[in-house]
Amino acid sequence: MNTEKQLYTVSIYTENNIGLLNRISAIFQRRHINIESLNISASEIENVSKFIIVVNMIEEDVKKIIGQIEKQVEVIKAYYHNLDEIIYQISGLFKIKSELLFEERQIQNIIKESNARIVTVNKDFFVLEKSGRKEEIVALYDKLSVYGIMQYTRSGLISVSKEEMKISTLLEYYNN
Known part of the structure; x- marks a missing residue:
């Protein structure tokens, strides 16, 4: 595991609900983590939004953040990638x-x-x-x-992962 700070993108697939942005940003704020870039848009799945948050931190802390984010009721799935793993x-x-x-x-x-x-x-x-x-x-x-x-x-950074993310399969289940 990488113990040096580097830029990571946190991709979060969510239902589009009021107040979610505040709760997600509070997760970063509580840990005193500065958000370098933030983009929220529609995703490839109907009625599902995608947050792309760029942070500069160590991998272990990113994993903890992902765990906290996924506890939010409206969050379907969250991922993280370093810049080499995305376009x-x-x-x-x-x-x-x-x-x-x-x-x-x-x-x-x-x-x-x-x-x-x-x-x-x-x-x-x-x-x-x-x-x-x-x-x-x-x-x-x-x-x-x-x-x-x-x-x-x-603008904030927008990205897609180089590797296939199994989110489409997960979201097919979500939409049924």
């Missing part, structure tokens, strides 16, 4: 003054080199979107910040 993406949105798109040739080069895409352009601003690893989003931010960023936001 993941993060998205960043960058709002920049439109004049820079036309006046600063280097901005167009940065967009091409980073594989970012322009989401919208109007007379006052344009918006770029970049999906990838956190390091890629941060690198684009660093390059664009020289020219001035009007607004910036980054």
Whole structure:
């Protein structure tokens, strides 16, 4: 078992009930664990939500957290993975003054080199979107910040496991 802190994703399949987010976040809060990233969305199974929580901790503590999370009535199943065991993406949105798109040739080069895409352009601003690893989003931010960023936001990590998770079988039972 790994005794060094590292990033783990905690994937939680749940019923979609009011108050569950508070109870799950309280489990982390009681242990003084900072949540690095949080995403909640629909899952591959109808009427089942999926939480993806990123934490920096040791594996033994992640296992304890999983046990606590699974005690919640609405939780169907919880899993944890290190970053090598998942395929993941993060998205960043960058709002920049439109004049820079036309006046600063280097901005167009940065967009091409980073594989970012322009989401919208109007007379006052344009918006770029970049999906990838956190390091890629941060690198684009660093390059664009020289020219001035009007607004910036980054999503939580979203992921799927590399190995098959038996959740679909479990959820077939749940839906019957």
